[in-house]
Amino acid sequence: MCGIFGYLGKRDNALEIVIKGLQKLEYRGYDSWGVATDLNGELFSHKKVGKISEANLDDFKDKKVKLAIGHTRWATHGGVTNANAHPHFDPEKQIAVVHNGIIENYQEIREELGKENFVSETDTEVIAHLIAKYRKDYSFKEAVLKAVQRLVGRYAIVVLNVGENYLIAARRGSPLIVGVGEDEAFLASDIPAFLEYTQNVNYLDDNEMVIVNDGVEFLNLETGEPIKKRLVNIDWQAESAEKGEYDHFMLKEIMEQKDCIHRAINQDTDEIMHIAQQIKDSRGCFLSGCGTAGKVCMAGEYFFSIIAKRHVNFAPSSEFPVYHHFLRPESLLIVISQSGETADVLEAMEAAKKKGAKVLSIVNVEGSTIARQSDFSLHIKAGPEKAVASTKAATSQMALLLLIATAMIGELQEGRRILAEVASKINDMLNPRFLTYIKSVAEKIKDQENAYIIGKAENYPMALEAAIKIQEVSYVHAEGFAAGELKHGPIALITEGTPCISFVANDEVKQDVINNTMELKARGAYIIGISPDNHDVFDEWIKVPDVGVASPLVNIVPIQILAYYIAVLRGLDPDMPRNLAKSVTVK
Numbered sequence: 001m002c003g004i005f006g007y008l009g010k011r012d013n014a015l016e017i018v019i020k021g022l023q024k025l026e027y028r029g030y031d032s033w034g035v036a037t038d039l040n041g042e043l044f045s046h047k048k049v050g051k052i053s054e055a056n057l058d059d060f061k062d063k064k065v066k067l068a069i070g071h072t073r074w075a076t077h078g079g080v081t082n083a084n085a086h087p088h089f090d091p092e093k094q095i096a097v098v099h100n101g102i103i104e105n106y107q108e109i110r111e112e113l114g115k116e117n118f119v120s121e122t123d124t125e126v127i128a129h130l131i132a133k134y135r136k137d138y139s140f141k142e143a144v145l146k147a148v149q150r151l152v153g154r155y156a157i158v159v160l161n162v163g164e165n166y167l168i169a170a171r172r173g174s175p176l177i178v179g180v181g182e183d184e185a186f187l188a189s190d191i192p193a194f195l196e197y198t199q200n201v202n203y204l205d206d207n208e209m210v211i212v213n214d215g216v217e218f219l220n221l222e223t224g225e226p227i228k229k230r231l232v233n234i235d236w237q238a239e240s241a242e243k244g245e246y247d248h249f250m251l252k253e254i255m256e257q258k259d260c261i262h263r264a265i266n267q268d269t270d271e272i273m274h275i276a277q278q279i280k281d282s283r284g285c286f287l288s289g290c291g292t293a294g295k296v297c298m299a300g301e302y303f304f305s306i307i308a309k310r311h312v313n314f315a316p317s318s319e320f321p322v323y324h325h326f327l328r329p330e331s332l333l334i335v336i337s338q339s340g341e342t343a344d345v346l347e348a349m350e351a352a353k354k355k356g357a358k359v360l361s362i363v364n365v366e367g368s369t370i371a372r373q374s375d376f377s378l379h380i381k382a383g384p385e386k387a388v389a390s391t392k393a394a395t396s397q398m399a400l401l402l403l404i405a406t407a408m409i410g411e412l413q414e415g416r417r418i419l420a421e422v423a424s425k426i427n428d429m430l431n432p433r434f435l436t437y438i439k440s441v442a443e444k445i446k447d448q449e450n451a452y453i454i455g456k457a458e459n460y461p462m463a464l465e466a467a468i469k470i471q472e473v474s475y476v477h478a479e480g481f482a483a484g485e486l487k488h489g490p491i492a493l494i495t496e497g498t499p500c501i502s503f504v505a506n507d508e509v510k511q512d513v514i515n516n517t518m519e520l521k522a523r524g525a526y527i528i529g530i531s532p533d534n535h536d537v538f539d540e541w542i543k544v545p546d547v548g549v550a551s552p553l554v555n556i557v558p559i560q561i562l563a564y565y566i567a568v569l570r571g572l573d574p575d576m577p578r579n580l581a582k583s584v585t586v587k
């Protein structure tokens with residue numbers, strides 16, 4: 001949530017670089033934006049409510065500066081106004097700060113520094129005021145150190161001080177990455193922001209600070225001592241983070257799924273076997289994640305149960321800390337996250353670690369906080385996922401869990417074969433005719449206010465995931481249920497024409513799901529069947545390949561497409577749904 005970006009270097013169009021970088025971080029927050037620089041010894045700033053993608057670069061062309069900072073906001077403290085947009089300043093307008101995170105003790109600091117001196121409702125403004133206070137007696141570097149030592153909460157900040165030709169950034173709990181180019185450096189919340197300039201990065205860890213001037217210098221936030229960091233080369237190509245021929249990232253990422261599954265299963269055999277063994281050796285294994293990643297975990301529960309005959313417990317990460325009563329050193333927590341930065345997941349990991357349990361993570365963003373704070377981490381290699389709705393990351397994560405389940409019973413090669421076939425069937429499925437048909441279904445239901453989705457066994461989590469996809473991008477009220485649960489209450493919601501999606505796989509529960517679908521049809525529901533075979537009960541049939549226990553991987557794809565088209569047909573931007581952000585770094 002919130003994207004921050006800072007540039008310092010040889011180019012004199014720093015404002016333009018910062019704005020373009022922030023446009024690539026827009027998925028992190030898009031209610032308002034702002035930039036600041038030192039323009040001939042005076043603070044220049046520009047803030048605006050709205051999306052940074054709508055910024056006019058021409059407005060900044062005449063400002064030749066080699067250093068700038070900027071921010072794209074997802075509001076936490078204070079409404080969406082120009083005053084609350086970042087950067088925030090001290091009263092003398094000498095210090096400018098951009099921030100991602102939450103300062104928990106901001107009220108107390110505000111009181112101390114005089115509430116009347118503040119012009120915004122944000123928690124961030126106290127950082128600028130605090131730095132300015134210490135700046136009276138200390139150097140810029142010392143003032144930042146002293147100020148951040150007062151902060152309670154999570155933050156990644158970038159600070160500029162008028163008259164000082166360098167930037168300072170610090171992190172505790174929110175992501176911050178340093179891109180290191182030739183005679184230039186970039187400070188950003190995520191790598192795609194500067195990928196067109198450099199692929200060499202330093203990951204800032206918690207309680208670290210970086211000073212960017214002629215080079216980059218890292219310090220420990222608490223002691224001020226210098227730290228040595230390793231420069232990492234990222235193998236993402238700049239184009240992989242661009243929309244290319246597609247109107248939206250969401251559609252592009254849906255279409256990429258065939259390749260992603262291949263990459264996800266192409267893991268080092270020893271690593272997969274090591275993980276499989278750790279699960280087998282653990283006493284109490286938990287799967288945890290949030291939102292879509294949580295539904296992936298639930299699918300994993302079924303994969304481990306059906307394939308490896310092993311019970312694994314799922315808990316959403318926001319609930320997981322409550323499980324601390326059950327945790328012990330022999331427990332294993334497997335966390336799943338696309339961004340690798342989700343605050344609730346980090347908290348779940350903390351709870352597990354406190355009890356001495358091991359943490360394994362499955363993430364998409366290499367070098368992310370979750371990856372680095374785990375005992376062991378697997379990278380799903382799906383490439384940058386920019387649309388807020390998770391699609392390719394989810395199917396890649398499910399592929400990896402299924403692969404691990406097969407490894408647990410000594411069938412890794414067979415697992416690879418099954419998943420390679422799934423990838424190739426998804427490839428066949430994603431043809432223009434398939435998309436056109438789903439778009440026609442979307443046309444029929446786009447004006448409905450409610451939609452319900454049912455699934456059973458390994459497709460029950462997909463019913464829940466389908467609901468998230470439809471809710472978040474199209475704002476249609478959608479709910480997923482275990483197929484057998486409807487008759488215990490929710491069936492009262494069905495009226496003539498209510499769209500109901502039913503996942504009917506060729507598995508041992510097929511007849512049960514058909515029966516439950518018929519119960520819906522008898523109450524007037526308009527049935528959209530997702531199944532390898534047609535059935536009389538379906539009003540619409542979206543044919544998917546028969547891939548046995550891997551059915552969740554193919555079943556969710558048409559729903560991703562359906563959600564996408566409903567959003568587009570309703571005139572919405574599926575990449576940037578209201579109220580949401582791609583990476584949720586607040587609790």
Ligand code: AGP
Pocket residue numbers: 290291292293294336337338339340341342345388389390391468469472582583584
């Ligand atoms: C998915 O479409 C959502 N936008 C959201 O539920 C997401 O999956 C969740 O916030 C977890 O994110 P993560 O995978 O980056 O941890």
